Amino acid sequence: MQLLRIKLENWRGVEAAEIRLDAGITIVEGDNEAGKSSFIEALNLLFRERDSTKKQELKRVTPKGIDTGSMVEVELTVGEYHLTYSKTFNKKSATTLLIHKPQSLQLVGTEAHDRVLQILDNSIDYSLWQAIQLEQGSEFSQVSFKNSDSLAQALDNAAGGRGAGDGESVLLAKAQKEYLKYFTEKAGKETGELAALRTRQQDLERSDANLGGSLAELERYVDESAKIANELGGISERLPAMQLNVANLEKQKAELASFQQQCKALQEAVRSSELQCREIDRQLSERIMLVNESERLQSAIVTTGKQKAELEQGYLKAVESLELATKKRDSLLKQRQSLEQLVRSVDVSIELRNQKLQLHKLEQQHLQLVSAQKELDDLESEFATYRIDDVVINRIEKLEQQRRDFEIKIGGSSAGIRLQFLKDTRVTNNGRQQLYKTGEDLTADTSSRSTLQLDDSLRIEITPAADNFELTIEYQKTKKALEELLIDCGVKSPLEARAAHRKRAETIARQREMRKNLKAISGDVSVSILANTIEGMRQSVAMLSAKAEVSDEAANLEVLRQARWQQLEELDHSIQVARDLRDQSQQHSADAKTRLDVSIQGIALDQQSLVSVTEKIEAKEKELSTVALQSQKIEASKELKTAQNALGTVQSELDKLNSGGTDLLVDNARLSLQRAQGDLHNLELRQADIKARLDQMQAEGLHEKHQSVLAERDQNKAQIQQITRRARAAEKLWKTLIRYQREAQRTYARPLAERVVAMGTVVFGDDFSVELSESLNIVTRTLKGKTVPFDDLSGGAREQLGILLRLAAAQLVAGNEGMPLILDDTLGHTDARRLETMGAILNSAAQSTQIVVMTCYPARYSYVGNAKVVRLQQQQSSLFEAL
Amino acid sequence: MTRYFLKGEAQARFTQDRIDLIPGLADLCEKHGAGFVVVCGDVFDSNHVAPQTVVRAAEKLSRFAYPMFILPGNHDPLNAASVYDTEAFKALPDHIMVVRDHAIYRSDKLPSIEIVGAPWFNKQPTIDLCGQLVDSLEPVAAGVTRIVLAHGQLDSLMPDTSHPACLSQEKITAALAEQKLHYLALGDRHSVTDCHASGRIWYSGTPVATDFTETAPNKVLLVDASVGIDPRPRVEEIETGQWRFSRVQKSIDTKEDLLGLQEQLEKIENKERTSVLLSLSGSVSLSISADLDLLVEQHRDLFASLRIDELRTDLSVVPDQLEYEEMSLSGYARDCWDELAEQAKQSGGDAPISEEAQVARDALALMYRLADRGL
Incomplete structure (x- = not known):
């Protein structure tokens, strides 16, 4: 199909306009509201709507206030046809078809409309044509190729005929329907009958568990009932025997009580006799003990008297030994005192000798110290005469230097006078007289007024030149200051001053050396302290000399002292031995005295006890004689024997009756009987309770309910297996089919993608590629290895890809009839470089596809090489041909 | 009895046929001149069947005209929940008898016949109940035919004979030799089985088939074990169930x-x-x-x-x-x-x-x- 011409009248803002279109690319330029979009709108409505339509969309296209309707007319070729087709909408509506080829024919109204649709249907894919148009404002949107049979056919052919036919689509739909009977569409979860059966199965499993549990409980009751019945039988059998046992044991217990009473009386009699016998035995024992005690005391008194005499002898010997030891100790102590005196006298002599030596040493030191001190004092006196210290000498040196400087300066501007003495001559220089030896020189400057008088023979008056006056004054000042300083220092010249300064320094060094020697001699001790020390020591030596019994000049004083000390140590040892011996004797004496005292006291106590015992024996005998007491003992023993025999007889009977066991047996038998009766009662109650429960549960018919549930569960399970098998088959078929269908779609979309890539490489670069979806939309763009989803791309890229996709689709179908591609105001988001490449693409595509571009920015399409340009002007009423 | 593979009305038909077997048995008794019927256990699947099941069975039994001895088996033992202690069973006529102990039944209505059985008192006995019974029996008096009823598996038919509740065939055959019994009617096995060469130990199988695993189901045995018909009693298999x-x-x-x-x-x-x-x-x-x-x-x-x-x-x-x-x-x-x-x-x-x-x-x-x- 190729559009040749489009004409509008009274269409929105366009009164009348016509554009003629080229077979290749036609660029229709025009400002806003020039009517570019109106051409596209009119073209669509021309083919789509009948002239009689009342749609609001149509009503809006006719301007208000005019009598005629809105007219659109198009001239085109399609298939074998060349025709002109026009419609007028809203007012004076009309449809006219004028077929020029292959045979001339004119049709109007509905007939014309239907005929055009028939021609289009037979020749082009109207849906695709609608899809590839790019209207203003939709530049970012994807293309919908959903209903495009021709594109599908073209792609199918390009893909090698692997696309699906109607039959496959129907099968796919049926397979999906079958799948959806069992599974949800999105999550693939079981649904429908299968899900219901599984739910029912879970319910049945729960019911099975519940009923099984109830039946198990019922069986437990049955088992418990049987057990209780068994226990009840056993208890009922045991009960009479237990009752008889209790009666027998109670009778036995009464007999036992009688014997126990007899036994108790006899036990009392035995106990009484035993007490009486024990009392008599006690009294007899007491008397025997008193007699024995009396005899023991008498014997002890005799024995202790003998021991006392022996102790007295021992004590006297001990006292004697003590006295001897004491004397020995005292004698040794006296010897020690004498020896100590001798030692002390030797020590005094040694001390005296040492102090004398020390005194001599101090006196020598004192003499040295005094001498050194005197020398130091002399030096200090000498030092006091030297007044030129470092400061003063520096001052002198400085003044002398200044004076010389002045002399040089003055000398440079005035004549000098040099007098050389040929003999000793007295010269008065400015009033001062001085003797100059033979050969000495006197230099006088002429910078100041001065007078030299040689003896009385010659007077030389020097008057300086007027130019050196101020210099001379300064020189005089300096000179005077130097002379005054020298006078103050007691020297006549700087040379002498320097000699005095050197001597002062030497004196200081000598003083330092002298003080160092003095310190070495005295050791920080002053002469006065040393003198005092010497005086103290002299007095001490005098005292020691007075006390000394041995001459301090003896050569063997230390040997003597050592011998005396050795004697003293030996004596100390003897003294210690004598002291120990005395202490022992003293202890022996004290011990002997103690033993003697104890013996004397023991004898006294024994005698006192003997008296007391004798009195007691006499009192007892007086009360009851021992013979009578022994007779009472014989009688009491007889009574005890009789009672014990009787008790033995009764006890033997009691033992036979097992007195302790009988009580326990009776109590136990009673308790056992009570317990058995209680058990019987409880078991009967429990049995009745179980019976009631069983009756209640029996009425429920649990077995059949359970069997019914089990049967349904098994039926349900079988049905689930059957339906699961069907479901898995449906799932398998659906998933396999859809997988192949998607694969086929991908194969099918490949030719379109390849065309997009072929063109896109020019625009974006060599490494450009796109992925198309099953619905033939661009999913992603890959550039320089980076893949970006379509929706995330920039506006410009999306716009360019949208045009490329439309061009690719148009080219694919161009081999058949082909169809024009209309682009309304696109490439508004494209930069200059890509405008150039897009221009090249459009130029290339126009060789096989008619392209109509509507734009208000003609510069965007200046890169399109071979384009026909048509300019529209606002409110134009005449045709503008190509420039 | 519920079969999971029987749905809806098929299950109902199966259940009803099992109940309708009782009047069917009466017809067979009449047809073959049987004097009485013994049922050796498992009349009910469980003691915990629905009350209406018990009532319906009892209603059929109440109309049964022939003496019938019912032995509690492992499915319906004579325990605290026994179905035979329900009011419906207590109200049955005297000739419908539940074997509750080892007592020997003798009656003028069945002259020269003694019936004695070893009922199950729980589901898991720990002894050979039949052996225990025959041990306690004295030889039969002359001219009297003694029928023993027992339930359980004969050790001679079991691969594992270690279970203490297995019935000792040795004891039974010894008791037969000692004239303590003349015929042992056994229940538990759902297939008709002649267990001994003497022809005096039989499992009668099941009168209504219940499973695919059964051999020769849908039968009852017509037995004449009267003294004097030695060497073997007459045992005839009679078809009953249609399933x-x-x-x-x-x-x-x-x-x-x-x-x-x-x-x-x-x-x-x-x-x-x-x-x-x-x-x-x-x-x-x-x-x-x-x-x-x-x-x-x-x-x-x-x-x-x-x-x-x-x-x-x-x-x-x-x-x-x-x-x-x-x-x-x-x-x-x-x-x-x-x-x-x-x-x-x-x-x-x-x-x-x-x-x-x-x-x-x-x-x-x-x-x-x-x-x-x-x-």
């Missing part, structure tokens, strides 16, 4: 085989009381498989139940070339078919078909069906 539980095994590879199966099914009589379990083998095409499904579907409601025994069925459904061509597949549908057909082949030799291959075969069959045998 059949049939296994049908068939190899199907061709449409002719399928027709053979159809004929086989159609020949079965009394279909409403027949439960059929099909065990099929062979290899069939999709169309034959679809026809088989149709055949089973069409006959399902005719029978009490008609099922394919999946465990014993090994039927390969493999599409053949004709079917493939018939479908005229193209495009991705053809690719899908090829893949499924390849997966469906994945089972080697006699090995059972893999699950994946089975699913693929089912998917192919479904595809064949959905394509209406041609696209």
